[in-house]
Amino acid sequence: MTTAEILKRVRRIEIKTRGLSNHIFAGEYHSAFKGRGMSFSEVREYAPGDDVKAIDWNVTARFSHPFIKVFEEERELTVMLLVDVSSSSLFGTQQRLKRDLITEISAVISFSASTNNDKVGVIFFSDKVEKFIPPKKGRSHILRIIRELIALEPSQNSKGTNVNAALEYLTNALKKRTITFVLSDFVSEPYDAALQLAARRHDIVGIQTYDRHDQELPAAGLIQVKDAETGEMRWLDTDDKQVRYQYGAAFEEQKKYCQTSFRKSGASLVRVRTDEDYVKVLQGFFKGR
Incomplete structure (x- = not known):
């Protein structure tokens, strides 16, 4: 993607998400997250x-x-975004890729925080921490975050997703309490211990993105599939009911682990599908707090 294309996309996302932040989320965000006293x-x-x-x-x-x-x-807060940029986020069969969904939601949260005069920072991660942007205020800072959300790619030797690494980095790098949004599909190595530790210090909100075909495999005959993170190639007979059952069962197991980990840690979890209206999902979450 060229610089001109990136800037054009940044502007398009700014127009859309800033409008949502100003006219829809400002009140909900303000009431959902309390100040320090x-x-x-x-x-x-x-x-x-x-x-x-x-x-x-x-x-x-x-x-x-x-x-x-x-x-x-005291309204001033620090908001941290932990953003999954691993290759599994580059999947989507409906309206958008998981990465596109994560980018828009991150932009909405960033502008909502900026409207409330809060600082915003980001930790980008794959199987390791890829980049850390310290928390700051201001429109130019938010636009920098959006540029990175669009353009940043995982390291060439990156394989897999490690939510654990991002949470450990958060715990070590930021000693003061933050509002932290973890945006990922959470197809990751185990992270429950790191999540419990981080949740003791920070207000953690997980936003799990997924696609309809992460959840269920369509019957499409014999197909060759590639694991986006490991590069492994396999042939699957998607007409085989047992194959489709095992695929769905693996998704449900991963979903259950995620829900259980967040519940035990006392953190919040929101799930958004790529073809869902994330505006309604986020509004419901903010109002529920």
Whole structure:
């Protein structure tokens, strides 16, 4: 992809996802993720019904009638995106590739965070951490993230997906609490221990992307398939009911592992299919918090 093509696609994604962030997600995002506490804002005169515990006795004594302290929520948060760029994300048989879905959702979250004056950072990973973008604010920073979401590819010697490596990097690199979104199909080496450790320090939200044909193999006769991450080639008789059953059973086993790992760690998990309206899915999740 040329630089001009990348910039054109960045602009197209910015227009779409920034509009969604401003008009749909701003309120839901703000209410879903709390700030780090309350900070002093100002004092004002006491009114009937105010909490007497909030009276500022020094100001009250100075003016000879009661004043109370007013506090407001500290809204500034740090949002981290852990983005799977492994080869398995380059699969999709419906409206889009899993990678395209991850890119759009990441952009929506980034603009939503930026609208709320939050910092955003990214850890790109395959079977290892590919790139770390430290958290910052500002439109130019968000556009840089989108460029990387579009253009970054895994290392040539990369094979497989390792969610564990990304979570361990997060735990070691960011000591302060963050809101962390892990965007992946979670077809990975085991990661439950790293997830539990990361969830103790950070507010973790997994966004699992999948395609209809990750879930079920169509009956299409004898076909040759290639594992996108290992390069292994195989012939499959997709008309064989047992083959299709085993394919679906492997998907369900992986799905169950993912759901169980997130539940045990206390983290949240959202599942989005490539042909689903992710806007409705994310809105439902934000409102549910």
